Structures are given as structure tokens and as C-alpha cells.
Amino acid sequence: MAKVLCVLYDDPVDGHPTNYARDDLPTIPDYSDGQKLPSPKGIDFTPGHLLGSVSGELGVRPYLEGLGHELVVTSDKDGPDSVFERELADAEIVISQPFWPAYLTPERIAKAPNLKLAVTAGIGSDHVDLQAAIEGGVTVAEVTFCNSISVAEHVVMMILSQVRNYLPSHQIVLDGGWNIADAVSRSYDLEGMHVGTVAAGRIGLAVLRRLAPFDVHLHYTDRHRLPAELEAELGLTWHASTDEMVPHLDVVTINAPLHPETEGLFGDKLLGTMKRGAYLINTARAKIADRDAIVRALESGQLAGYAGDVWYPQPAPADHPWRTMPHHGMTPHISGSSLSAQARYAAGTREILESYFEGTPIRDEYLIVDGGALAGTGAHSYSTAK
Known part of the structure; x- marks a missing residue:
């Protein structure tokens, strides 16, 4: 029998929903690049229901308990006295979401001698110390592409x-006002602006495709240059580095994974090279940006705005300066956890578990670490400390 330790975010304040705003989800045949949607042998949940919170359990309890395994689900994940810390010692599998990550540090991995598999229900596995996973023989897998379009839309x-x-314009309405001049004094058209993405993988490319109809000038930088025909189709300008690209842009969107090459990338130096009044959007990982440098750039007017839904740590403390800095559009980490996305990442988690327990290969595109090395998508997207 295996112990599966699953960390999910808390239920809604009024309890797990008993009804939903919509009755169904649109049918999506496959992902845009041809990758197949998650294809488990079965599911025990209703697509469109809340699966990512504690009571939703990603819909995996009937499957796991039917095989005789133990499932522990908790939202209590931080600190030495947390449920996660107590249950980790004999866990064989840990499941976590990027939105409420169970941080698998080298110290925690060392305390979990039975740990064989860490599953990210979603995409982005930087809450797992990948070098420690490599050294400890832990397989790391995520449900690649499951919520990429969800994030791109966000x-x-x-x-x-x-x-x-x-x-701010919406807030005027909520406050009972009609302050048109106040609302439009910081309002511009997106048309004609130069917009660029740091990384043009699944999310970054989806953002570029969705912005093309707005008649903007599109830019990107990525360690893997896109095909020339795709650059021509979307009218893309490629830059060899982020440093080279950002001085030309009115809007920068970060869509890169967090690893040693990207951590702290947007600090005072890089922010200082951006056009005064540029906007920075970060739905990737908070640590790609220097927390206090972002605050300084907004307060000085170097940045006209900063929006994103990624924080460090997560959940962010009540006194996190990004909650109160000027001209921000922060949300909790929700971009990839729409009910539509949850149906896909719950199904993908079930597919990964089926492969693990049946001893069949986990899909290559789901793998981040396997066999003591970066593997699959991990080998394409991540780097580890040298």
C-alpha cells in the first residue's frame, strides 16, 4: 500500500459548492500543437466542478482507495508542525498545485525516504527542488499544457x-461615482504598442497569437527560436536576450519557468532599461522579479503598472508589499486554476497515477525529472544549478 499525500487549497469560505454558474464545459478535441488531452482510463469526477480544493480531492480518492492505497488531503503545508510535514515522512507520492504549492525543499526530500513521485497538478514544478529530486531519485511529473491557454487568457x-x-474605473462605479476624468487620465489604447514575451513556449506563444488581432507590434525572446514561417505569420520580432528586448517595449509579459537563469531577472538594473511608463505582466513565477524593485519602479513611475497572480511565498502574507503598491492588478494565483483547467489537470493527475501504479511509462511530455536527470519537458524548459 502506498501513501499519497495531496496538498490542495482551502474550500470556499461558504463551503464546497453544491451548484455552479454553468452546466457544462466546451469540448476541446486536442491541444493546439497536436498534443493529446489527458487520457486516463477513468475519472471519478464531474468536469466543471471544483476539484482543486480540499473537498474536491482532484477526484482521485475512489481510484486510489479502490487499489488499497491511502490518500491524505490537506491544505496545511507550511512549517514544522504542519500536516504536510508530519505526513511526508512515509509518503510515496506527493501531489501539489502551483497555486498552493507544497514546497519540496532538499531538507524535506531528505526526510522522506519513501518518496518516489512528485506530481504537479498543473504546470510549473519549481516548488520542487529539482536538483534534490535528481539526487534523491524522485520522479517529478506535471500535466503539461493542461492550463496553458487558461494562463494565456489571463x-x-x-x-x-x-x-x-x-x-480603478470599476472601483469608481462600486463607490457610487462617475469620475470620468479620473478614470481616463491613465487609460490608453493597446493598438500600436510594442508588446513582448519573455519565453515563447506554450503560454508565451498562445499570448502572442491572442494579441495579434489587436494590431500591436509583437516581440519575443526564447532560448529556442520559433520557426521562420511562424515569425512571419504573426509578425514577430525575435531578440537574442531579455536585456536586448525590453527597452523597445511598452508591455512585457513574463512566461518563463523559474530556474537559476531566470530567478531575480527583473531587478532594478533591468527595470531601469525599460521605457518609462511600460507595463509588466507576470503570471509565471514571482521570484523572476525582485519583489522590492517592482515596488520601487511603480512608486517612481518607471513602471506604469504591474499585474500578475504569482507571489512568493504562496499564499502571500497579509503584509506583502505587492498588496498595497500603486497601480497594480494582482490576483491570488488563479490564472491556471479555472474550472475548465481543473478538469484537465485532475484527469492528467489520474493518468500519471495510473501509469505509476501499472508500471507503464509516464508520458514524456509530463516528465520533468526521471532516472536521476532532467527529462521530457523538464530537459527542454529547465536548468539546474551547476
């Missing part, structure tokens, strides 16, 4: 919200 929403000054 990015476009945040860009428009910042450039058009939507949130």
Missing part, C-alpha cells in the same frame, strides 16, 4: 486591464 485580460485602467 495574461491578455491583465494587459488590457492595466493599459485601459480598468480596475
Whole structure:
């Protein structure tokens, strides 16, 4: 019998929903690049229901208990007295989401001699110390592409919200006002602006595709240059580095994974090279940006706005300066956890578990670490400390 330790975010304040705003989800045949959707042999949940919170359990309890395994689900994940810390010692599998990550540090991995598999229900496995996983023989897998479009849609929403000054304008209505001049004094058209993405993988490319109809000038930088025909189709300008690209842009969106090459990338130096009044959108990982440098750039006017939904740590403390800095559009980490995305990442988690327990290979595109090395998507997207 295996112990499966699953860390999920808390239920809604009024309890797990008994009804939903919509009755169904659109049918999506496959992902845009041809990758197949998650294809488990079975599911024990209703697509469109809340699966990512504690009571939702990602829909895996009937499957795991039917095989005789133990499932422990908790939201209590931080600190030496947390449920996660207590249960980790004999866990064989840990499941976590990027939105409420169970940080698997080298110290925690060392305390978990039975740990064989760490599953990210979603994409982005930087809450697992990948070098420690490599050295400890732990397989790391995630449900690649499951919520990439969800995040891309969120990015476009945040860009428009910042450039058009939507949130303060909406607040005027909530406050009973009609202050048109106040609302439009920071409102611009996106049309004609230069917009670029740091990384053009699944999310970054999806953002570029969605922005093309807005008649903007599109830029990107990525360690893997896109095909020339795709650059021509979308009118993309490629830059060899982030440093080279950002001085030309009105809007920068970060869509890169967190690893040693990207951690702290947007600090005072890089922010100082951006156009005064540029906007920065970060739905990737908070530590790609220097927390206090972002605050300084907004307070000085170097940045006109910052929006994102990634924080460090997660959940962010009540006194985190990003909650109160000027001209921000921060949300809790929700961009990849829509009910639509949850149906896909719950199904993908079930597929990974089926492969593990049946002794069949986990899909290559799901793998981040395997066999003591970066593997699959991990080998393409991540780097480890040298």
C-alpha cells in the first residue's frame, strides 16, 4: 500500500459548492500543437466542478482507495508542525498545485525516504527542488499544457486591464461615482504598442497569437527560436536576450519557468532599461522579479503598472508589499486554476497515477525529472544549478 499525500487549497469560505454558474464545459478535441488531452482510463469526477480544493480531492480518492492505497488531503503545508510535514515522512507520492504549492525543499526530500513521485497538478514544478529530486531519485511529473491557454487568457485580460485602467474605473462605479476624468487620465489604447514575451513556449506563444488581432507590434525572446514561417505569420520580432528586448517595449509579459537563469531577472538594473511608463505582466513565477524593485519602479513611475497572480511565498502574507503598491492588478494565483483547467489537470493527475501504479511509462511530455536527470519537458524548459 502506498501513501499519497495531496496538498490542495482551502474550500470556499461558504463551503464546497453544491451548484455552479454553468452546466457544462466546451469540448476541446486536442491541444493546439497536436498534443493529446489527458487520457486516463477513468475519472471519478464531474468536469466543471471544483476539484482543486480540499473537498474536491482532484477526484482521485475512489481510484486510489479502490487499489488499497491511502490518500491524505490537506491544505496545511507550511512549517514544522504542519500536516504536510508530519505526513511526508512515509509518503510515496506527493501531489501539489502551483497555486498552493507544497514546497519540496532538499531538507524535506531528505526526510522522506519513501518518496518516489512528485506530481504537479498543473504546470510549473519549481516548488520542487529539482536538483534534490535528481539526487534523491524522485520522479517529478506535471500535466503539461493542461492550463496553458487558461494562463494565456489571463495574461491578455491583465494587459488590457492595466493599459485601459480598468480596475480603478470599476472601483469608481462600486463607490457610487462617475469620475470620468479620473478614470481616463491613465487609460490608453493597446493598438500600436510594442508588446513582448519573455519565453515563447506554450503560454508565451498562445499570448502572442491572442494579441495579434489587436494590431500591436509583437516581440519575443526564447532560448529556442520559433520557426521562420511562424515569425512571419504573426509578425514577430525575435531578440537574442531579455536585456536586448525590453527597452523597445511598452508591455512585457513574463512566461518563463523559474530556474537559476531566470530567478531575480527583473531587478532594478533591468527595470531601469525599460521605457518609462511600460507595463509588466507576470503570471509565471514571482521570484523572476525582485519583489522590492517592482515596488520601487511603480512608486517612481518607471513602471506604469504591474499585474500578475504569482507571489512568493504562496499564499502571500497579509503584509506583502505587492498588496498595497500603486497601480497594480494582482490576483491570488488563479490564472491556471479555472474550472475548465481543473478538469484537465485532475484527469492528467489520474493518468500519471495510473501509469505509476501499472508500471507503464509516464508520458514524456509530463516528465520533468526521471532516472536521476532532467527529462521530457523538464530537459527542454529547465536548468539546474551547476
